[in-house]
Amino acid sequence: MSYDLVVRSRRAVLPDGQRPAAVAVAAGRIAALAGYDAPLDAVVDEDLGDVALLPGLVDTHVHVNEPGRTEWEGFASATRAAAAGGVTTLVDMPLNSVPPTVTVAALEAKRAAARGRCHVDVGFWGGVVPGNLGDLVALRRAGVFGFKAFLVDSGVPEFPPVDAGLLERALATVDALFVVHAEDPGSVRGSPPSPRYADFVASRPPEAERSAVATVVAAARRADARVHVLHLSSVAALAELAAARADGVRLTVETCPHYLALTAEQVPDGATEFKCCPPIRDRDNQDRLWAALADGAVDCVVSDHSPCLPELKRADTGDFAAAWGGIASVQLSLPVVWTEARRRGHGLADVARWMAAGPADLVGLPGKGRIAVGGDADLVAFDADAGFRVEPGLLHHRHPVTPYAGQRLTGVVRATWLRGEPVTGDAPRGRLLRADAP
Numbered sequence: 001m002s003y004d005l006v007v008r009s010r011r012a013v014l015p016d017g018q019r020p021a022a023v024a025v026a027a028g029r030i031a032a033l034a035g036y037d038a039p040l041d042a043v044v045d046e047d048l049g050d051v052a053l054l055p056g057l058v059d060t061h062v063h064v065n066e067p068g069r070t071e072w073e074g075f076a077s078a079t080r081a082a083a084a085g086g087v088t089t090l091v092d093m094p095l096n097s098v099p100p101t102v103t104v105a106a107l108e109a110k111r112a113a114a115r116g117r118c119h120v121d122v123g124f125w126g127g128v129v130p131g132n133l134g135d136l137v138a139l140r141r142a143g144v145f146g147f148k149a150f151l152v153d154s155g156v157p158e159f160p161p162v163d164a165g166l167l168e169r170a171l172a173t174v175d176a177l178f179v180v181h182a183e184d185p186g187s188v189r190g191s192p193p194s195p196r197y198a199d200f201v202a203s204r205p206p207e208a209e210r211s212a213v214a215t216v217v218a219a220a221r222r223a224d225a226r227v228h229v230l231h232l233s234s235v236a237a238l239a240e241l242a243a244a245r246a247d248g249v250r251l252t253v254e255t256c257p258h259y260l261a262l263t264a265e266q267v268p269d270g271a272t273e274f275k276c277c278p279p280i281r282d283r284d285n286q287d288r289l290w291a292a293l294a295d296g297a298v299d300c301v302v303s304d305h306s307p308c309l310p311e312l313k314r315a316d317t318g319d320f321a322a323a324w325g326g327i328a329s330v331q332l333s334l335p336v337v338w339t340e341a342r343r344r345g346h347g348l349a350d351v352a353r354w355m356a357a358g359p360a361d362l363v364g365l366p367g368k369g370r371i372a373v374g375g376d377a378d379l380v381a382f383d384a385d386a387g388f389r390v391e392p393g394l395l396h397h398r399h400p401v402t403p404y405a406g407q408r409l410t411g412v413v414r415a416t417w418l419r420g421e422p423v424t425g426d427a428p429r430g431r432l433l434r435a436d437a438p
């Protein structure tokens with residue numbers, strides 16, 4: 001047997017742990033796993049030595065914004081940034097594109113915008129907003145991976161929030177995964193114009209997350225539906241989630257790199273590049289979030305890549321109340337998480353579980369997110385001991401605004417393969433993914 005590609009690494013991260021291995025690829029799929037030194041006949045035989053080999057990451061929380069807000073970000077720039085960061089599959093959020101993905105026509109408009117422009121594989125979430133319950137079944141049949149809903153103002157007028165009653169009706173309308181932005185508008189206070197980060201955090205307290213998660217849990221329980229809590233920041237919501245999970249309610253939860261790597265204490269006055277919703281909280285909360293990740297109470301880590309025009313970050317005034325909330329980090333997620341994970345004693349296998357297999361399982365992509373025979377040969381050469389300084393000029397996002405500017409991070413992505421071919425940033429080879437219709 002001759003293979004198209006063999007990649008060898010002394011640190012291959014396989015589903016059963018990290019060990020020296022050779023990964024053989026044929027026709028875009030992983031065809032065999034063998035010992036590091038195994039004689040294998042291949043067109044290309046690449047030996048990474050001590051550079052780690054990871055499964056391509058799956059990032060199920062990315063706002064691409066095209067069409068409609070392509071000046072914020074687009075499929076070409078977002079997917080190039082993704083590939084540079086070791087992400088080989090992303091699932092695009094139904095906002096902040098215009099139109100938002102709340103009808104089949106809008107989904108087709110998005111696919112038309114994405115077609116031929118993607119450097120990694122891309123799937124799509126649909127959205128639930130007041131008035132589109134009648135569109136959900138058709139959207140699901142058209143291949144969305146599930147539906148996003150907001151319980152609080154989304155930040156854009158064309159994607160209004162739902163209340164508990166409408167969420168529950170949506171859960172009963174279609175058998176699909178629902179992903180929820182869980183902050184309770186009743187506990188979110190208007191924040192006065194202020195360059196002080198503490199004023200912003202006070203406007204979105206842990207209670208807002210805790211009570212929204214209680215709403216989500218109650219709805220999931222009554223509808224016997226599958227619900228996923230997006231971007232958990234506060235550990236205040238964890239007890240509620242754990243109790244419901246123990247009861248058999250089908251709940252999962254994600255957190256994001258910025259909650260794991262940045263703290264409220266370090267945000268300088270006026271540094272609105274740190275603004276996101278829910279907010280980055282204090283160091284004690286962060287330690288407890290890591291503990292939850294370590295013990296499996298949090299299922300996965302995804303970027304919530306949420307870019308905007310630089311002027312919307314209001315660096316001119318440093319006003320946290322007026323600035324857009326969102327951190328664009330799809331390219332930096334892996335080194336950001338790895339830097340902190342390593343410091344806390346976690347291994348690459350943990351990171352692969354949180355950032356590749358976990359999100360792949362969330363959206364039902366068994367051929368993604370793990371180095372296993374039969375799966376897509378989406379691979380990352382990750383130099384886990386090398387360091388680099390974050391220079392905004394290294395970023396392929398449309399706008400290089402980042403709270404990580406100037407930070408030293410550990411872990412450099414040396415190469416990314418999509419279905420067995422290196423992603424070079426030239427010809428886009430990403431596919432548009434469809435969830436299997438029920």
Ligand SMILES: [Zn+2]
Nearest residue numbers: 061093304306
């Ligand atoms: Zn988001």
